[in-house]
Amino acid sequence: MTETTADSLLDAALMHVPFDGWSEATFRAAIRDTETERAVARGLFPRGAVDLAVAYHKRGDALMRDRIAAADLSEMRFRDKVAFAVRARIEAVDDREAVRRGTTLFALPMHAAEGARLIWGTADAIWTALGDSSEDINWYTKRASLSGVYSATVLYWLGDDSLGNEATWDFLDRRIEDVMQIEKVKASMQDNRLFGTLMAGPSKLFDLVRAPGQGMHDDLPGQSGAR
Structure with missing residues (x-):
């Protein structure tokens, strides 16, 4: 019942967001449209429209995970x-x-x-869905890089009026290519004997960095509760 009420409030709010944004006016309108008791609505979304906006983002993450799970990606690079x-x-x-x-x-x-937490959560959801098993500093760098790619692509998409958003997908491909080039440079530097000697000390420190454990607080970046 609670989940249905929350979804109903979010759906109702979306009808008003284009006019009033994610605002208190939108929150009140959603309550009125769904005939939800104000105390119930506040219990579900204590910060009102801000929490509705968070819920909308998390809904998108959930739909993305479903689509990834249903797709056959085995033949893809x-x-x-x-x-x-x-x-x-x-x-x-x-x-x-x-x-x-x-x-x-x-x-x-x-x-x-x-x-920032929401974007990080999206990047984490993507890497997790794709089977990322990194446990060291790469856990963080992968999500940081993808957060940048995702946020930049969304901003581009917001202004894209091309047919089928083709310009956005081209932009996305270029951003991923940029990241791949950076990774290639990093790999070549690691193979360089002089660079390896210079970075021996910092590398030992990086080796101490671990991915968040299962028992950590779920409001930290990358944890399921942050999504």
Whole structure:
């Protein structure tokens, strides 16, 4: 019942977001449209429209994971799997204006950290869905790189009026290629004997960095509760 009520409130809010943004006015309108008791609505979304915007983002992540799970990616190159996942996440959104308004909301100083956690959570969801098993510093660098690719692609998509968003998918391919080139440079530097000697000390420190354990707080970046 609670989940249905939460979904109903979110669906109702989306009808008002293009006009009022993720605002208190939208939250009140969703309560009115669904005839939900205010105390119940506040219990589900204590911060009102901010929590509705968070729920909308997490809904997109869930839809993306479902699409990845249903797809046969076995014949794809890994970079193509990543592109497919990012595209699946963007295509999971059925309201561009809701995303635009969300981008504006999470750009505000008081909500910027929340927005960063959501983007990190999306990157983590993608890597996890694709079977990433890294446990060292690469766990963090992979998600940091993908967070940059995803956020840049979303911003490009918001202004894209090309047929079938082809310009966005081309932009995505270029961003992934940029990341692949960086990885190639890193690999070549690691193979360089002089560089390896210079980085011997820092490398030992990096080896101590571990991916978050299962028992860590779930409000940290990359944990399921942060999505």
